Structure formats: structure tokens, C-alpha cells
Amino acid sequence: MVYSMPGPAKYFKHLFLIVATLILLVGCHPGPQKNAEQVLQSERPNIIFFIADDMYPEMFNCLPEGKGKNLTPNLDRIAADGVLMVNQYVASPVSTPSRYNCLTGRYASRATNEEFVNFTAEQDGQTVLHWNTFINEQDKILPHYLQELGYSTAMVGKSHVIEVDSLYFFPDFWADPKAPDIKAKVEENYQRTVHAVLRNGFNFAGSIYFDNPNFVGLGELAVQNMDWIAAAGLEFIDLYYQQPFFLYFATTIPHQPSDPERSWKANPLITARGYLKEAPEVLPPRHTLPERIREAGLEGNNKELILWLDDALGALISRLEEYNILDNTIIFFFNDHGQKAKGTLYQDGVLSPCIVWKKGGFACGNRCEVPVQNIDFTPTILEMAGEDSIPSGFDGVSFKPLLDGKSPDADRALFFELGYARAVIKGDYKYYAIRYPAFARNMSPEDRAQKLEEYNDTRRFRNMKIVNEDPMAPFSHFSLVPGGEQAEHESYGTRPAYFETDQLYNIQEDPNELKNLANDPEHAEKLKELQDELKEHLAGLPGKFDI
Numbered sequence: 001m002v003y004s005m006p007g008p009a010k011y012f013k014h015l016f017l018i019v020a021t022l023i024l025l026v027g028c029h030p031g032p033q034k035n036a037e038q039v040l041q042s043e044r045p046n047i048i049f050f051i052a053d054d055m056y057p058e059m060f061n062c063l064p065e066g067k068g069k070n071l072t073p074n075l076d077r078i079a080a081d082g083v084l085m086v087n088q089y090v091a092s093p094v095s096t097p098s099r100y101n102c103l104t105g106r107y108a109s110r111a112t113n114e115e116f117v118n119f120t121a122e123q124d125g126q127t128v129l130h131w132n133t134f135i136n137e138q139d140k141i142l143p144h145y146l147q148e149l150g151y152s153t154a155m156v157g158k159s160h161v162i163e164v165d166s167l168y169f170f171p172d173f174w175a176d177p178k179a180p181d182i183k184a185k186v187e188e189n190y191q192r193t194v195h196a197v198l199r200n201g202f203n204f205a206g207s208i209y210f211d212n213p214n215f216v217g218l219g220e221l222a223v224q225n226m227d228w229i230a231a232a233g234l235e236f237i238d239l240y241y242q243q244p245f246f247l248y249f250a251t252t253i254p255h256q257p258s259d260p261e262r263s264w265k266a267n268p269l270i271t272a273r274g275y276l277k278e279a280p281e282v283l284p285p286r287h288t289l290p291e292r293i294r295e296a297g298l299e300g301n302n303k304e305l306i307l308w309l310d311d312a313l314g315a316l317i318s319r320l321e322e323y324n325i326l327d328n329t330i331i332f333f334f335n336d337h338g339q340k341a342k343g344t345l346y347q348d349g350v351l352s353p354c355i356v357w358k359k360g361g362f363a364c365g366n367r368c369e370v371p372v373q374n375i376d377f378t379p380t381i382l383e384m385a386g387e388d389s390i391p392s393g394f395d396g397v398s399f400k401p402l403l404d405g406k407s408p409d410a411d412r413a414l415f416f417e418l419g420y421a422r423a424v425i426k427g428d429y430k431y432y433a434i435r436y437p438a439f440a441r442n443m444s445p446e447d448r449a450q451k452l453e454e455y456n457d458t459r460r461f462r463n464m465k466i467v468n469e470d471p472m473a474p475f476s477h478f479s480l481v482p483g484g485e486q487a488e489h490e491s492y493g494t495r496p497a498y499f500e501t502d503q504l505y506n507i508q509e510d511p512n513e514l515k516n517l518a519n520d521p522e523h524a525e526k527l528k529e530l531q532d533e534l535k536e537h538l539a540g541l542p543g544k545f546d547i
Contacts, residue, residue, distance in 0.1 A: 077317075167217075206232025227283050244385070
């Protein structure tokens with residue numbers, strides 16, 4: 001069969017008939033109409049959950065410790081127009097369990113991943129929360145629920161919470177990431193990490209770090225790249241701005257490595273995926289960071305890092321404005337935990353104020369002092385997204401009613417868990433308990449020395465600081481490494497009662513937790529009340545912990 005194009009006259013006759021028919025159809029039928037469900041979808045707010053890593057209070061201009069010390073115009077903007085949740089608490093204040101809290105709405109001791117379950121068995125059945133509480137495919141988490149409401153969902157930046165199987169370990173930390181065989185392994189690790197995220201409720205995963213840069217596998221790749229993370233966040237908005245979306249945007253800064261040569265002065269081509277062909281150009285040039293800091297009359301460590309982070313927030317806001325969807329977007333800005341007592345359940349570890357922003361603010365005003373926890377984020381976001389009936393099974397509760405100006409329910413007891421410690425806050429008081437399994441209490445000097453050496457060897461392998469070399473140093477609340485690990489080193493032994501197994505504080509009168517009231521006869525009744533409260537929380541959780 002032979003095909004031929006029609007002659008010119010015949011062609012234009014056909015074209016005229018087609019156009020006329022289309023005009024007639026348009027005239028006879030209205031344009032596409034949204035059904036009720038489509039209208040509802042279009043009214044659902046976009047939600048950005050921006051989570052920073054290891055920020056100190058003095059890095060926030062909106063907090064007394066940092067007022068006027070930082071160049072953060074975008075963070076200042078959402079703090080001024082949004083709500084500062086002054087008493088935002090973190091249930092488990094290190095990176096992995098904190099992120100588990102945020103994305104599941106549950107306590108991290110409910111984790112079911114193999115690493116956590118096996119470690120619990122090794123601890124005589126006592127749940128011990130480290131960087132071991134990972135989300136796996138058996139978990140239904142926030143993005144799953146949002147997808148059911150019609151949302152597109154994304155994770156960008158640091159994961160450190162989604163379980164990834166069989167990552168390749170590089171025996172030579174300083175192997176060349178450009179060598180073909182090493183490059184292939186880096187890419188394979190990256191793809192495994194991305195696919196794990198996609199299998200756990202996210203439609204989009206970009207610029208993913210499985211862990212902090214120091215742990216991506218190779219020393220040459222152990223640098224920060226805020227530009228790369230920001231580029232992925234913007235790409236997601238470009239792809240999904242026409243429908244409701246949820247963007248979990250996780251920075252790797254200001255966490256270490258924070259020295260300029262391995263952060264904002266590092267090669268912008270270096271990423272967790274290896275070397276890029278082109279550097280992203282989505283943020284103000286890096287060389288302007290110190291220039292802008294000087295022009296603002298500021299000085300001090302990490303000022304460039306915080307401005308770099310703020311630039312990323314600004315890029316997201318600007319892209320929302322370009323698409324005219326900022327007015328229908330809610331932004332959460334949350335730091336993963338308190339930093340000054342990281343790795344403990346003291347106030348400087350568990351208290352981490354957050355900011356919630358939307359156009360026009362919230363009925364509660366610019367400041368909310370009601371205590372909430374990061375396990376509350378999932379039910380809160382679901383209610384904001386239009387979920388009529390919040391599913392059961394969450395340990396957290398929605399604080400949307402507080403934002404809407406409603407009064408809180410009766411005083412809520414807050415529960416905390418990390419390492420070998422548990423705590424509860426009720427009213428003005430906190431009870432804090434530290435319990436080590438029998439094998440840990442009876443550990444021989446030889447075993448202590450071996451455990452410390454194994455930990456220090458992992459640090460030396462990555463050319464990281466050694467914090468203790470005394471095998472007889474007491475354990476921390478977080479770890480059975482003598483003298484504690486780097487994460488809790490800043491607060492190790494700094495409280496007068498740090499090494500006491502039972503502690504009671506009036507956190508209103510003694511916010512720095514300097515006076516332990518547990519052995520004060522006048523507080524015996526209060527001690528028992530909070531111990532009973534803690535027992536009640538523990539009774540509903542996996543594992544054992546004796547009070």
C-alpha cells in the first residue's frame with residue numbers, strides 16, 4: 001500500500017473541516033469542570049516540612065539566645081509571620097529516632113526494623129534507642145496517608161531514617177570516587193537509598209544522603225552540598241506545583257563537617273552520589289556568603305552555614321511565589337533536637353522550638369507556649385491536609401486546635417526515651433531514670449577497653465575526633481561506650497546528678513536541672529507520682545525498662 005500526502009486544495013479543505021468542528025464542539029460544550037473531589041484537592045494546602053540538623057538556639061534570631069546574631073532573612077520572615085512553638089519537645093533527641101517520631105507520629109521504641117529488634121534482644125530485652133530505629137516497608141507513615149488524600153510526596157536531603165539493605169562498605173575510606181569501580185559502587189549505594197525512600201511512601205526522592213556526609217562511605221565525598229539539596233527541592237516543586245504536595249526537606253547542615261573547606265568552600269560538584277557534571281546554580285553564589293555576613297556587621301563561627309541554609313529556605317519560598325502557590329502553602333521549620341545536651345533527656349536535648357507558617361498567620365498569635373512533641377507532627381499535618389478522621393495508632397496528637405486558638409486539654413504528660421534513659425514531664429516536674437542491663441553493670445575492664453577501642457577505631461578510620469581513651473570512664477545515658485560517644489560528649493557529666501540513676505527536677509524553678517530532688521523527703525510524693533506516670537507510659541510500649 002502506498003501512502004501519499006493530499007494535494008494543497010484537498011489539504012486545506014480537510015483542515016477547515018477539522019477547525020470548524022472543533023469550534024462547534026467548544027461552543028456546544030463547556031470547558032472541563034472539576035468534580036467535587038477535584039475542587040477539594042485544589043483547596044488542600046501544600047506542606048513543606050523543613051528539618052535542619054543540629055542547630056543551636058543561638059542560631060535562631062527568634063530565640064533570646066540568638067537575637068540579632070544571624071543573617072537569616074527568610075527564617076526571620078516565617079518566624080515573624082508564623083507561630084513560634086516555644087515548648088516544642090523531641091521524644092528521642094538524636095537524629096534517627098527523632099525523624100522516626102516526626103514521620104510516624106509514634107515513639108521510636110515501636111520500630112520493627114531488624115537492626116533494632118536484634119539489638120533489643122542483645123540488651124536483655126530492654127529497648128535501647130540509638131541511630132537504629134529505621135522506618136521499613138511495614139510501616140505506614142505520613143506520606144502514605146497524604147498520598148491517600150491526593151498529595152504528591154517527596155523526600156529531599158538527609159534521610160537517616162529509611163531502612164536501606166545491603167549498602168556497600170568501602171574498606172578504603174580514601175579510595176578515589178572517580179575510579180570506575182568505586183564510582184559504580186557509589187552510584188549503586190545511592191540508587192539503593194533512593195529506591196528505599198520511594199518504596200516508603202514518597203513519589204519523589206532527590207539529593208538523598210543516607211547519613212551525614214562523614215558516613216556516605218568515602219572521605220573525598222564527606223562534604224556538605226546545600227546547593228545540591230536545594231536543587232532537588234526546586235525540581236520537585238517544578239514537577240508537582242499544580243497539585244497538592246508534601247515536601248520533606250532535610251538539610252545536612254549545620255551538622256559536622258562544619259569547617260568551611262568541607263562545607264561552603266568545598267567543591268560544589270561533590271555529592272553523596274559522587275561528582276556532578278555541573279554545579280547547581282539555584283542559590284546565591286557561595287563566595288557571597290562571607291561577604292554578606294560582613295556587610296551585615298556579623299562575625300563568629302557557622303554564620304555562613306546558617307546563611308547558606310537560609311538561602312535554601314528562601315529559594316523554596318521564591319519558587320512558590322513564582323507559581324503563585326505560596327498563599328496556599330504551610331511551612332514547618334524544625335530542628336531535629338536540642339543540641340547543647342544532645343544524646344540526653346535534659347531540657348537542652350529535648351526542647352527544640354519550631355516555627356509553623358502560613359499566610360495571615362494563625363489565630364493563636366505569634367507565640368504558643370503549650371507543650372507539644374515531635375510525635376504530634378504527623379496527626380497535625382494530616383488534619384491540616386483535610387483528614388476528617390485522624391487514624392488511630394498514633395502516640396502523638398494534633399496541635400492544629402492550638403494554632404486555631406483553642407485552649408489545650410488538661411495537662412499532658414510528655415514521655416521521652418533514648419539510649420538507657422527514660423523521662424516524663426508532668427506540670428512543672430521532670431522525672432529522669434537511667435537503667436543499664438545487668439551485663440553492662442558487670443562489664444569487665446577488658447570488655448570495656450575492647451568496646452572503647454572498637455568505637456575509637458571507627459573514628460580513626462574516618463579521621464574524626466577521639467573524645468575519650470579511658471576505658472573505666474562511666475557510661476553515658478546514651479551509650480555503653482566508656483566516656484560516651486561524640487554525639488553526647490558536649491553534655492557528658494555536665495549536670496551535678498548526671499551519673500545518678502534517679503533524678504527529679506522542678507524545671508520551672510530549675511530549668512538547667514542543677515538540683516536533683518529525687519532524694520529530698522519533701523518531694524517523695526511527687527517522685528512517686530511521676531514514677532507511676534512513667535510506668536504507665538512504659539506499659540504500653542515494647543521492651544522492658546524497670547522503674
